[in-house]
Amino acid sequence: MTDPLTDPYRWLARYNQWFNQRLYLACEDLSDAQRQEPRGAFFGSIHHTLNHLVLTDQMWLKRMAQQGVAFAALQGDALDLPPQVSLNHVLYADWAALRQRRERLDQTIVDWTQEMPATFPSHTMRYQTTAGVAREHPAWQAISHFFNHQTHHRGQVTTLLHQFGVDVGPTDAIVLADR
Numbered sequence: 001m002t003d004p005l006t007d008p009y010r011w012l013a014r015y016n017q018w019f020n021q022r023l024y025l026a027c028e029d030l031s032d033a034q035r036q037e038p039r040g041a042f043f044g045s046i047h048h049t050l051n052h053l054v055l056t057d058q059m060w061l062k063r064m065a066q067q068g069v070a071f072a073a074l075q076g077d078a079l080d081l082p083p084q085v086s087l088n089h090v091l092y093a094d095w096a097a098l099r100q101r102r103e104r105l106d107q108t109i110v111d112w113t114q115e116m117p118a119t120f121p122s123h124t125m126r127y128q129t130t131a132g133v134a135r136e137h138p139a140w141q142a143i144s145h146f147f148n149h150q151t152h153h154r155g156q157v158t159t160l161l162h163q164f165g166v167d168v169g170p171t172d173a174i175v176l177a178d179r
Contacts, residue, residue, distance in 0.1 A: 003118045005140070012147040013113040015173045017106040023154060024050075024099050026161055026168045032095055034164060041156045043088060047098065049160070051090050053153050054101055055081070060146045061112065063127045067139065069120055073111035078104075087130060 027035055027046060035047040043049040058079050065074035082089070092098035121140035128134055158168050 005118050005121045006113065006116045009116065009121075009143055009147070010110075010113040011176075012173070013106075013110045015176045016147065016150055017110055018176055019154060019171065020102055020106050023157060023161075023168060024102060026166050027095075027157075029166050030161075030164055035095060039160050039163060041160055043153075046157055046160050047095065048088070048090065049153050049157050050102070051092055051098060052087065053150055054098065054105060055085065055089060055091055056087065056149060057105055057109070057146070059085075059130070060142065060149075061108070063125065063142065064112070064139070066127065067120075067123060067125055069117065069123070071112055071115055073108050073115060078108045085130075 027050075030046070032047075036045050038044040039046070041049055043052045058081055061074055062079040062081070065071055065079060081091075085091075092101055121138065121143060123139045124136060125139045125142050126134070126136050155171070158171060161168055
């Protein structure tokens with residue numbers, strides 16, 4: 001059964017998982033020192049940029065889980081974060097641990113979108129930002145931001161990888177449609 005409101009997010013979740021697998025594989029060609037090297041990106045290094053994505057994905061998923069819909073995928077330790085975490089907090093200093101967490105998180109995102117009810121995107125989300133500002137808007141705006149934010153920072157990582165001579169290959173979401 002198809003749903004025009006949730007199917008695009010299911011597709012973006014699959015793209016997210018597919019591209020992250022390729023991106024992390026490309027990062028394996030670098031040494032840990034290269035992944036950690038400050039390169040002028042907003043979060044400095046490849047490692048810290050990827051860490052930021054894991055952190056913010058968990059923050060957003062936690063907000064989604066607090067909207068009154070019982071998402072099975074968003075239960076347990078899937079969203080565990082330290083209290084009072086900042087956007088540049090390093091959750092995983094170890095590369096292997098970061099990669100493993102990314103893989104589990106990507107599956108959580110796929111599972112979450114699979115169980116998302118058709119009514120959720122139009123649900124009014126209410127939450128507080130990390131700065132304590134109260135926000136209220138339709139969930140589709142947050143879900144769209146969630147996937148756009150990933151794309152934004154992955155683009156930065158592909159540029160940093162290119163600076164090291166590593167080509168990630170095609171990055172266009174439409175390439176996934178051919179698979």
